Amino acid sequence: METSPLMPDILFYIGPVPISRAVATTWALMAFMAVFLLAALRRPAHDAGPVQAALEIVVLAIVKQLREILDRDPWPFLPLLGSLFLFLCLANLAAVVPGATPPTGHIETPAALALIVFLSVHYFGVRVRGAGPYLRHYLEPNPFLLPLNVLSELTRIFSLMIRLFGNMMSHEFVIAIVVFLAGLLVPIPFLLLGILIGIIQAYIFTVLATVYIAAAVGAVEA
Amino acid sequence: MNYVEIVSIIGAVIAVSFGAIMPAYSEGRAVAAAMEAIARQPEAAGTLSRTLFVGLAMIETMAIYCLVIALLLLYANPFVG
Numbered sequence: 001m002e003t004s005p006l007m008p009d010i011l012f013y014i015g016p017v018p019i020s021r022a023v024a025t026t027w028a029l030m031a032f033m034a035v036f037l038l039a040a041l042r043r044p045a046h047d048a049g050p051v052q053a054a055l056e057i058v059v060l061a062i063v064k065q066l067r068e069i070l071d072r073d074p075w076p077f078l079p080l081l082g083s084l085f086l087f088l089c090l091a092n093l094a095a096v097v098p099g100a101t102p103p104t105g106h107i108e109t110p111a112a113l114a115l116i117v118f119l120s121v122h123y124f125g126v127r128v129r130g131a132g133p134y135l136r137h138y139l140e141p142n143p144f145l146l147p148l149n150v151l152s153e154l155t156r157i158f159s160l161m162i163r164l165f166g167n168m169m170s171h172e173f174v175i176a177i178v179v180f181l182a183g184l185l186v187p188i189p190f191l192l193l194g195i196l197i198g199i200i201q202a203y204i205f206t207v208l209a210t211v212y213i214a215a216a217v218g219a220v221e222a
Numbered sequence: 223m224n225y226v227e228i229v230s231i232i233g234a235v236i237a238v239s240f241g242a243i244m245p246a247y248s249e250g251r252a253v254a255a256a257m258e259a260i261a262r263q264p265e266a267a268g269t270l271s272r273t274l275f276v277g278l279a280m281i282e283t284m285a286i287y288c289l290v291i292a293l294l295l296l297y298a299n300p301f302v303g
Contacts, residue, residue: 007297068269159283166286204279207272 008106022103029090029103058086069210070217077213080120084113085206092168092198095191102198105168107161114161117209118153125216134216160208167201226301234292241288248281 008020040051048056062082066074091109094100103109125134138149171194178187256274260267 163283163286166289207276
């Protein structure tokens with residue numbers, strides 16, 4: 001409770017570069033995902049084994065959700081949004097492993113993810129609609145609304161970042177306070193709630209990123 | 223403890239407590255409306271719950287802004303040394 005939740009806790013230094021706990025956890029998650037997926041899909045078979053079948057179910061479930069939101073072929077958007085969702089699920093559930101804290105509970109990881117979403121919204125918008133029509137949608141419905149349109153681009157990305165950070169960080173806070181007040185076994189229901197919150201926040205982050213991209217490519221109004 | 227720190231703590235308490243009132247009320251109304259809609263049309267439950275989650279996230283953002291302001295006041299106050 002004495003340390004600020006806004007400050008990173010530094011684990012070690014590589015040369016002059018400080019490596020925080022969140023960055024180390026992120027690297028571990030990325031290595032786990034890469035190694036696990038490469039090992040599981042080294043020889044993809046037509047008659048899928050149990051691991052490959054489970055992964056295909058996950059991918060097809062994500063594709064079905066994306067198709068409903070985007071209202072078009074979701075496969076070009078799947079590499080970004082699918083890996084965003086899987087990474088966020090693993091990152092939010094990192095607290096299940098003893099000693100690990102969710103990297104999304106520190107401001108830098110949500111900030112990086114929100115920046116990726118911000119840049120890819122414009123990338124997909126320009127690529128799908130072309131630069132001219134994409135930039136013209138800032139002038140709709142009226143050119144006087146240009147400052148508000150630009151402002152809403154920035155604030156919605158900011159709120160995307162703050163929402164993920166605030167939910168994960170405040171949950172860690174609640175558990176710390178309950179341990180401090182009540183003792184050892186009392187916070188177990190809160191830990192169960194934390195699993196639910198982590199998956200819901202991963203889902204919400206991905207759905208909102210999808211909605212922003214869908215608005216940029218012209219599928220929905222947002 | 224000087225005045226700035228005392229006022230900051232009071233400001234953080236007020237931000238969280240008053241900032242939680244309206245988001246809680248409106249989340250309750252949103253969930254109630256979604257429940258009613260699902261009870262009327264169970265086949266639309268998928269679309270409704272997805273829209274409900276996104277809407278709840280939007281509403282919840284207001285409460286989280288208040289939380290962030292409170293944390294800034296407590297831990298990163300620009301007016302304390």
